[in-house]
Amino acid sequence: MKLSTRARYGSRALLDIALRGNEEPVQLKEIAQREEISLQYLEHLITPLISAGIIRSQRGAKGGVMLAKPASEIKLSEIVNILEGTIDPVECIENPTVCERSNCCVTRDIWDEVKKAMDSVLENITLQNMVERYREKENPEPVMFNI
Amino acid sequence: MKLSTRARYGSRALLDIALRGNEEPVQLKEIAQREEISLQYLEHLITPLISAGIIRSQRGAKGGVMLAKPASEIKLSEIVNILEGTIDPVECIENPTVCERSNCCVTRDIWDEVKKAMDSVLENITLQNMVERYREKENPEPVMFNI
């Protein structure tokens, strides 16, 4: 029930990109260094994100990658889905025909509830939220200043 | 992010046992047939459940397995934990020292929220609930009788 490194590294990489503003391309090499992901492996994660239209790339010298749309429009559920595939804990959720019991299976119903619970978290977090959380951690709001 | 077959088969097997009442031992061979799990693989799932005190076994002729406590006291979270290990989507939840960023990591916080969402489902479903759901599916309540 572990997330693969794809989704983990990928979301960290995207947060890294989002944190640099979105003014000029961020080089993969930099991201790889900061996030301690091998450049070659990072490239594997970047490719599907480009195809999916989450980021776009600038080739050649001074190239790099940028978010292809505002951070507030990139949901974590989308990222996980691209890198990890569906989050369904069992295959019969997505594809009921794999098991003839699907329509009457109690355990299937439950795994579906589990999936929905996860989804409701991932659907409600955007890259923008993550950036805000990051800034808050970096520089916490003073708690209670005046009376 | 898939559940392993261990947790899936295991929870189906336990539901199967619970459905037979709890008056006499249920043979593994029967369970294996009904649930279409190979006997030998089923045994692998039964062993840790016995060690964990979820079920107890009766050896020899006329033997089999029974729930070791009332179905209402067996939570799905417990079953999944025994067969699957922790449900944490990333290792740093359980063991923060694997990554030096843990204390400041935004993505880690999020995976923790995901875990909690899953937990809240699994913690609130007992084998008894599953039995009831099964009976309801088998024999649905008539909706609106009078008026």
Add this chain to the structure above:
DNA sequence: ATAAAGTATACTAAAATAGTAAACAATGCG
């Protein structure tokens, strides 16, 4: 032109998963 980037494809090592095989141990029953 050329160096600095991203792109694409192929390959591989390691781990996890799912399952099989077989010898063994306990028990009930005739």
Add this chain to the structure above:
DNA sequence: CGCATTGTTTACTATTTTAGTATACTTTAT
């Protein structure tokens, strides 16, 4: 008693997935 039935244990294996590396290629700014 003795033997068939049933669970127990341990060892092994095939397959798949994951994570990662290697390498050759393409594009572009300067």
